[in-house]
Amino acid sequence: MLKSIVRIFGAILIVSIYSCSPEEKYDALSFFLDGVPEPGAEGLDTLISDTTKFASSASARNRVRAKVYYHPPYKDKECPECHVRSQGNRLREPMPGLCYQCHDDFADEFAFVHGPVVSGFCTQCHNPHTSKYKKLMLREGQEVCLYCHLRSDVFAGEDHEGIDDTICWECHNPHGGEDRFIMN
Ligand code: HEC
Ligand code: HEC
Ligand code: HEC
Ligand code: HEC
Ligand code: HEC
Numbered sequence: 001m002l003k004s005i006v007r008i009f010g011a012i013l014i015v016s017i018y019s020c021s022p023e024e025k026y027d028a029l030s031f032f033l034d035g036v037p038e039p040g041a042e043g044l045d046t047l048i049s050d051t052t053k054f055a056s057s058a059s060a061r062n063r064v065r066a067k068v069y070y071h072p073p074y075k076d077k078e079c080p081e082c083h084v085r086s087q088g089n090r091l092r093e094p095m096p097g098l099c100y101q102c103h104d105d106f107a108d109e110f111a112f113v114h115g116p117v118v119s120g121f122c123t124q125c126h127n128p129h130t131s132k133y134k135k136l137m138l139r140e141g142q143e144v145c146l147y148c149h150l151r152s153d154v155f156a157g158e159d160h161e162g163i164d165d166t167i168c169w170e171c172h173n174p175h176g177g178e179d180r181f182i183m184n
Contacts, residue, residue, distance in 0.1 A: 067132065070129075082098055095120035095122050096117065106175045106176050110173070145172075145174075169184070171183060
């Protein structure tokens, strides 16, 4: 019984239980459960700890579904690699140079570099801190590209007949290529 209630209210319980006083914990628990001992009464701490344990396992399952990807320098709190804290967190230098402190310059790799990459619009496609999508993408699938390229233009030509929802970078490299069509 307790377990199933906790599943349903797991998220709410977690929010209400973590980091609050025994009285608040009591309120939160007694809101959902009957027969919660008075604050200070023996057994309350065990109940809270058991409930928190169940709630944590429920939240662990949620976390599997909503995975977050971290950019290593953000995760490692290397904020000063990119920001000058004493100056309102302004960027140390403009992109793409900011990113090329650690990543290879795409202009060295490709004869032709994709427009937004040359112009340093890395953060039109990537989040520099975290993302729910792989490779720190801001959007998913074709939406990454159709954010700038009009769907009506892209799907008008023969080149894209029948690609359906094939990811654009199966054929195009998102950063650059041999010529302006940036093919893989
Ligand atoms: C790899 C470089 C990089 C690192 C490391 C980094 N940031 Fe950022 N941060 C950026 C860029 C780039 C932007 C601007 C994003 C944009 O174009 O909108 C930004 C934006 C911000 C902003 C403005 C609000 C927002 O979220 O867009 C804050 C605040 C911030 N960063 C804080 C931090 C803190 C705190 C850390 C360390 C824990 C950190 N950053 C680490 C690159 C970085
Ligand atoms: C202080 C060093 C540093 C800077 C500056 C930096 N990165 Fe990174 N970045 C890393 C490291 C380390 C990795 C993980 C290893 C790798 O993929 O090269 C990484 C990985 C990535 C990845 C792949 C993430 C993944 O999940 O595979 C992307 C995308 C990325 N960085 C974008 C950027 C962008 C955009 C900027 C500029 C706003 C930037 N980085 C600036 C260090 C940096
Ligand atoms: C037009 C969108 C777009 C722009 C702009 C862009 N990227 Fe990317 N980037 C992508 C996509 C899409 C991928 C994932 C490719 C894949 O999964 O094979 C990627 C992957 C990466 C990776 C991971 C490479 C790997 O093999 O794991 C890094 C690092 C990266 N980008 C850095 C940058 C930097 C630095 C800039 C700016 C100079 C930039 N990107 C600008 C779309 C973009
Ligand atoms: C932030 C906006 C932006 C995003 C997002 C973007 N592009 Fe582009 N793309 C441009 C610009 C700007 C040009 C240069 C346009 C020009 O020169 O006519 C360009 C040019 C191109 C070209 C060459 C077109 C030509 O006629 O020369 C191709 C191919 C292309 N992009 C594919 C992609 C793919 C694939 C993605 C997703 C991975 C993508 N783009 C995402 C802005 C973007
Ligand atoms: C099956 C491979 C394939 C896929 C997937 C693909 N393209 Fe293309 N794309 C091509 C080819 C081939 C060309 C023409 C290249 C040439 O003329 O040399 C092209 C040309 C382009 C051009 C320039 C000419 C035009 O039609 O405007 C843009 C922009 C473009 N693609 C964007 C995209 C976007 C955005 C996506 C994802 C929605 C995408 N492509 C998916 C193969 C592909």
